[in-house]
Amino acid sequence: MAQVEQEIQIPVANPQDPYALPAAMPSSADKSPRSFSVDDFAVPDRKQDDWRFTPVERLEEFYHVFTPSGKTTVEVSMIDGTAVPADLISLYQTKLSEDSATVGKPNDRVSAVEWNSGTTSTVLEVAGEIDKPILVAVHGAGMQLDAFHLVIKAADRAHADVVVEHDGPALLAEGVEIITGKDSHVSTTFIQEWDEGSKMVGNHRIRVGEGATLRHSVVTLGGDVVRLRMDQDFGGAQSDVLMLGIYFVDPGEHIEHRTMVVHNHPECKSRVIYKGALDGKDAHATWVGNALIEPTAPGTDSYELNRNLVLTPGAVADSEPNLEIENGNIVGAGHASSVGRFDDEELFYLQSRGIGEVEARKLVVRGFFAELIDQIGIPAIADHLMTAINRRLARTEAVAGK
Amino acid sequence: MSTLEIKDLYASVETKEGRKQILKGVNLTVDSGETHAIMGPNGSGKSTLAYTLAGHPKYEVDSGQALLDGQDILTMTPDERAKAGLFLAMQYPVEVPGVSMTNFLRTAKTEVDGEAPQIRQWVKDLSEAMTRLKMDPKFAQRSVNEGFSGGEKKRAEVLQLELLKPKFAVLDETDSGLDVDALRIVSEGVNRAKDNTGMGILMVTHYTRILKYIKPDIVHVFADGHFVRTGGPELADELEEHGYDQYLPQGAESESALA
Numbered sequence: 001m002a003q004v005e006q007e008i009q010i011p012v013a014n015p016q017d018p019y020a021l022p023a024a025m026p027s028s029a030d031k032s033p034r035s036f037s038v039d040d041f042a043v044p045d046r047k048q049d050d051w052r053f054t055p056v057e058r059l060e061e062f063y064h065v066f067t068p069s070g071k072t073t074v075e076v077s078m079i080d081g082t083a084v085p086a087d088l089i090s091l092y093q094t095k096l097s098e099d100s101a102t103v104g105k106p107n108d109r110v111s112a113v114e115w116n117s118g119t120t121s122t123v124l125e126v127a128g129e130i131d132k133p134i135l136v137a138v139h140g141a142g143m144q145l146d147a148f149h150l151v152i153k154a155a156d157r158a159h160a161d162v163v164v165e166h167d168g169p170a171l172l173a174e175g176v177e178i179i180t181g182k183d184s185h186v187s188t189t190f191i192q193e194w195d196e197g198s199k200m201v202g203n204h205r206i207r208v209g210e211g212a213t214l215r216h217s218v219v220t221l222g223g224d225v226v227r228l229r230m231d232q233d234f235g236g237a238q239s240d241v242l243m244l245g246i247y248f249v250d251p252g253e254h255i256e257h258r259t260m261v262v263h264n265h266p267e268c269k270s271r272v273i274y275k276g277a278l279d280g281k282d283a284h285a286t287w288v289g290n291a292l293i294e295p296t297a298p299g300t301d302s303y304e305l306n307r308n309l310v311l312t313p314g315a316v317a318d319s320e321p322n323l324e325i326e327n328g329n330i331v332g333a334g335h336a337s338s339v340g341r342f343d344d345e346e347l348f349y350l351q352s353r354g355i356g357e358v359e360a361r362k363l364v365v366r367g368f369f370a371e372l373i374d375q376i377g378i379p380a381i382a383d384h385l386m387t388a389i390n391r392r393l394a395r396t397e398a399v400a401g402k
Numbered sequence: 403m404s405t406l407e408i409k410d411l412y413a414s415v416e417t418k419e420g421r422k423q424i425l426k427g428v429n430l431t432v433d434s435g436e437t438h439a440i441m442g443p444n445g446s447g448k449s450t451l452a453y454t455l456a457g458h459p460k461y462e463v464d465s466g467q468a469l470l471d472g473q474d475i476l477t478m479t480p481d482e483r484a485k486a487g488l489f490l491a492m493q494y495p496v497e498v499p500g501v502s503m504t505n506f507l508r509t510a511k512t513e514v515d516g517e518a519p520q521i522r523q524w525v526k527d528l529s530e531a532m533t534r535l536k537m538d539p540k541f542a543q544r545s546v547n548e549g550f551s552g553g554e555k556k557r558a559e560v561l562q563l564e565l566l567k568p569k570f571a572v573l574d575e576t577d578s579g580l581d582v583d584a585l586r587i588v589s590e591g592v593n594r595a596k597d598n599t600g601m602g603i604l605m606v607t608h609y610t611r612i613l614k615y616i617k618p619d620i621v622h623v624f625a626d627g628h629f630v631r632t633g634g635p636e637l638a639d640e641l642e643e644h645g646y647d648q649y650l651p652q653g654a655e656s657e658s659a660l661a
Contacts, residue, residue: 345496349498352458352480353484354514355510363505366501
């Protein structure tokens with residue numbers, strides 16, 4: 001792995017404001033390479049910190065540049081099926097090159113492979129007030145390797161909601177860049193509802209504009225191995241990001257989400273909330289939540305939380321929050337993480353009101369997710385997600401009932 | 403007319419120190435329309451009796467029966483007991499995040515009745531019951547018991563009691579943690595439910611305060627896992643005056659005296 005040697009500048013403490021002194025040590029972000037070149041990243045193995053929870057041998061096809069099948073299809077419409085208004089939304093394809101990079105360079109081996117394997121980038125630009133969510137439907141094209149790159153750009157003061165759905169069978173490397181303008185209010189929701197046996201590696205690079213709000217949600221409900229990494233930073237002060245995640249893991253599946261929130265501007269707020277349910281033997285979920293508060297980000301308010309509900313024995317959940325705080329002048333930096341079973345008291349309470357055990361469990365699981373979906377705060381999207389989750393739970397319940 | 407007949411009930415709980423028998427030969431018969439007050443010192447097993455009847459998994463029945471119109475409910479799952487007509491108003495109602503009160507109440511009503519309630523009638527019944535209990539309509543949209551104050555939780559229990567219309571209700575220290583106004587509102591709810599359905603009530607309580615509002619027909623003293631004395635309403639006054647000391651085992655210190 002290429003390492004850039006950097007001399008560390010040790011700052012002189014200001015006696016008037018001793019806590020303004022940044023930590024005189026290199027942060028993890030300083031050490032991580034960012035590069036368009038695949039060779040700048042080692043082939044993943046479990047000795048590397050970023051890959052130690054991942055079954056690396058099951059993602060081998062994504063470690064070397066490949067010729068994409070190009071068969072993945074994309075349809076864009078409004079969520080109610082109507083056509084997108086051409087005055088506010090523009091959609092085009094562009095060649096994938098270093099000049100087209102919107103947010104930043106790839107940050108690991110698989111994202112560099114995606115960048116170098118793909119040829120085109122699908123760009124969605126939004127401006128003004130868009131009253132209905134935009135739906136980007138990505139359909140997998142079978143078990144041939146493919147790469148897909150999506151860029152979402154929101155103009156200054158834009159109000160828009162974008163839902164990106166994935167379904168079908170797929171072996172997909174996906175890159176997503178999201179950049180939002182000054183004072184914009186944007187939500188992006190990514191749903192992974194892949195067919196059995198599908199694999200996906202995804203990399204989101206996100207920059208939230210000055211004074212802007214971004215609600216970024218990830219809902220992963222199916223796939224043999226799905227590994228998504230979300231790196232986010234701010235384009236200016238007083239921005240607000242909410243990153244929500246929901247996942248459901250079946251026996252033998254590995255579903256991994258890694259969030260990296262970088263506070264690089266003053267007075268920004270971040271919330272990362274990921275919740276998942278795991279069902280059955282060798283269902284494996286991984287959540288790693290990194291938060292980095294840089295010396296340039298006084299007044300930061302950050303919090304991250306991960307909860308795992310183990311429905312049946314034999315599942316494994318890794319839950320690891322990492323905080324790196326290089327600024328003493330912050331509002332808050334907290335984290336919480338848990339892995340638990342059904343709460344017997346909750347089940348008894350529901351049962352004591354006449355609700356049978358099976359039905360009571362259904363209510364508790366739906367409640368576990370509904371609590372999070374409520375926080376999205378956009379009814380059209382909340383309904384859409386709850387429908388997807390109900391569909392997913394009904395599948396598991398049907399199997400359990402056999 | 404229904405009867406709940408508890409016959410020679412023994413039950414235990416698993417503790418860190420091993421299995422401990424709490425109920426030691428409980429015998430009681432309650433008929434529809436009767437209100438029984440079950441009083442006794444802390445730790446005597448009153449709440450264990452309530453939870454054992456409702457089927458909490460923590461308590462294990464060693465022997466005995468609880469016959470509701472001849473059917474032993476102790477062999478049933480908790481939901482079957484509720485469908486048979488038993489209701490437990492809990493001292494500490496449980497929070498169920500993400501499940502709205504409306505969804506929960508409608509599901510429970512559907513299960514207990516065996517059919518979904520007529521939607522118009524249901525909405526009307528729910529809204530009227532909430533108004534009578536002076537509950538904010540917004541409660542219906544909130545998650546079950548989540549963020550409710552102690553008093554709000556007890557009102558929500560009585561709301562369920564009114565809507566589910568059981569044959570027998572066990573009230574486990576429903577008066578605890580209530581101020582005078584809330585105690586009156588909650589008691590009125592219980593009395594209204596009884597007037598409407600003619601249910602029988604087993605009221606587990608520590609204090610005589612609630613008996614001013616919900617008049618018992620029969621008062622029992624419960625100590626060391628079984629009933630030790632039974633009398634009329636005047637027994638409650640006697641307990642108020644003299645406490646439970648005489649019912650405690652020799653040498654035991656009364657917790658209530660210490661408190």
